Amino acid sequence: MSAVRITGGKVLDPCHGEVGVVRDVVIKDGRIAAADAVDGPIETIDAKGGVVMAGAIDIHSHIAGGKSNISRLLMSEEQRAIREPAGEFCGCGGGLSTMTAHATGCRYAEMGYTAVFEPAVIASNARHMHAEMKDIPFLDTGGYLVLGNDDFLLDLIASGAGQQAVNDYVAWMLAATKTMAIKIVNPGGINAFKFNARFMQLDEKNPHYEITPRTILQTLIKAVTELGLAHPIHLHGCNLGVPGNEQTTLDTVKAAEGMPLHMTHVQFHSYGTEGDRKFSSGAAKIAEAVNKNPNISIDVGQVMFGQTVTASADLMSQHRNRGIASPKRWIGMDMEMDAACGIVPFAYKDKSFVNALQWAIGLELFLLVEDPWRIYLTTDHPNGAPFTTYPHLIRLLMDKDFRDEQFAKLPKSVRKHSILGELKREYTLEEIAIVTRAAPAKILGFTDRGHLGAGAVGDVVVYEDNADREAMFTTARYVLKDGRVIVKDGAIVDLVYGRTHQVKPDYDKSMEARLDRWFDEAVGYKAKTFKIADHEIRDGQGAVVHATARSA
């Protein structure tokens, strides 16, 4: 038996209504236990003056897979400039927006994150994703499978095969790729680009299949609901980055028709066309729609100024953006009748009207969406900024004076176009605990994460209660993973590995024969080669399969 007692800290556990309650947190055999659960020897951690929270959870961060590697390839200046320093726990990698696997685990852990989810697993690339995620220490991970541009699915919908067949296919794909949720990227648009379409509106027909993004979205919302997945459809909507896309976003909220829908990096989908430059903030309208529709949750995709790289499955959008690549290079790729990717290096500049307004739009969304349980802290790493900017972002949310100082540095034209200066709200520590822990756990369906109640995983963080919230959240005093101390005084002190989360809903076995034929005839290799076996996930150790309504 192993046991740890964290004493004297102020516990912040929004799931149990604890706001700064001074109590001991006891972890026994890797899970949180009652304060009196341990009789025998116990390691004690002094958290006096500190704030104790559950391990943080990043619901949307591109940490692995083919597009991350293309980003590293394109950003070799960054890799050369930023190397992991030598040390006992060094992985000899580097990078910031293109951080290598081992460094990703280290930098997240130092900030108190213990679970990070890769939101764009392309099915044909899933084996790569899993191999790479295995090399990320400290973090629990899992992937959201990208569907909605795959020719098999579009053909199923277009040919009227029916919802049941779609459900069976979705379940088959989740099991084959060992993923945990369904993501849609530009529904039907990535596919349409392969047929040479350049834009795809919510109600525009795919040039080949003649079905609309709305139909694809509604069909997949139904599928995950009927299969009983905990996480709703994770949607990167149509028209990313296009001025005027606020209307598409509002229409998409309506298209959900009250069913649960998670809309991701909404900052990139909240643009109006007002003003001299025909680019304006749609944050107020979008936030109002989110406030009125309890079925909708969002993450922001906050932009921060500086060099980064944008990596997306949305090649249709990234091909439009190729001209603004900085440095001037970019890579696109169509993939396997499945999806695509586009990688465009980009530097957000505070002197740029558009970039500065993007920054303000993200903050407006954070401050205008009222329910912290339906908004999650993300920069869409690395697309808006590297995840290492989270502490700065937290300070912007918690400290109005600091926010106003930063806002004042922006060009006057930008300040005229944003209401940010008028927004008085400051996030409380409790709200930060919600948007970085409790709420992400809830929307992902984890009952044993994001809180400090008995039975929860022993992922616990102790922060200094520092008035400078950026400093407070940059490095934790202690981070425990499954009850083991992995960070002490902001430095890595042990090496442990997390788990990979999956779902495995049941499907009608007649889908096997259909997909065998599809793979043989269209894809060109065998379905059985495509399917990932249990032993391929962390060498057969450390997979967590979550129950669904239709479990196998």
Next chain:
Amino acid sequence: MTEPLSGGSTHADVVCPFCGLGCDDVSLTVQGASVKAGEGVCGRAAALFARSDEPAPSPRVGGKDVSLEEALRAAADLLSSARSAVYGGLGADVDGVRAVIKLASKTGGSVDHYASPGMFRNLSTSQRKGWIATTIAETRNRADVVLVIGPDPSKAFHQLYAKVTPKTGRFFEGPRKIVFLGGEPTEEAKAQLEGSSVELIAVPAAELVNALARLHTLLAGGKPPVGDLDLAPLAETLKAAKYSVLIWSASSLEADGDLVVERAASVIDTLNVEGRAACLPLSGKDNLTGAYHASLWNIGFPLRIGFRDGVSDHDQQAYATENALKHADVAVWTSSFRPEQPPASDAKLIAVAHPATRFASEPAVFIPVGQPGLDHGGLVFRADSVVGLPLAKYRDAGLPSVAEIAKSILERLS
């Protein structure tokens, strides 16, 4: 799995790990240690899969048979005192590559894959400028026009046309059009191309760069300088295509191959302004692609990496095996897919290699290892970079994996 009358077992749907096309319709008959490849497998792969029932050779130190433990200790001793180590070959599955990189990070030294020169020709464009690429399944189904640039890549990728460009595709009418620019199909390729519309445009190897520049000028609406080669019809064919794919094998191009690749990428770039096109750049023998990927996600660079004092860097010249060997005192050669001979050098050689490897001179340490996808399972990547292929174990000849050996040496470093 079936039990033929002659004894042994026949395994169907075996994944082939060699060239990078990832055929998964190989059948293997295994009897004891002997292996014979049956239907569905190309000649090259059949020869590489074949094994006699001879027992695996013993590890050797200085030409003398020793126990595995003695060989591991000898390798660890050499590496512990190495001033400048070079890790070459790198013909291993992803786990093997991971373990070799880890070992190199502890001993210091450079890491490269023996088949990487073609890949670096491709990277000279993709890394500095970028391109639009595609994969095998997209090409199979969408590419109504395929432009094969330079020497026929099927010399290295035997099943290329059968697997990637069958005569018809799901998203276009009629036969596929295949144009060879500066190359011509082998006899074997001609059989695979039957039913497709094949056109040859003769271009001397030295003129390939210019030909692609002319093609690009035409596509961009300009007028190329006067010359013998009329590429206007090809430009029109490409413009009219629904989805054209440009294929080349960078390692079979001439010395100016990096320029060929750059011009080809420009052609694709221009075609995508109004229509759709992409490249399928082929390189990926012996899991080169998997080594490239594992190097990128672990170290941040695409192979040719160096380690010194626990920090890594990247130099495409200095860390290329042939250059690094000039200053090396210890070389670790890994080749588990085929008996590839290590390059000659003055460095003391630790060969973690295929049992049938023939050496020009006896290595300081020889540790025979098994083949991924025959002697042990593992992961390799297909040449189009997206698809990972699962390999399985089909026999037990007592041969360890590269990963096991590299980890064991690491544990024994002093």
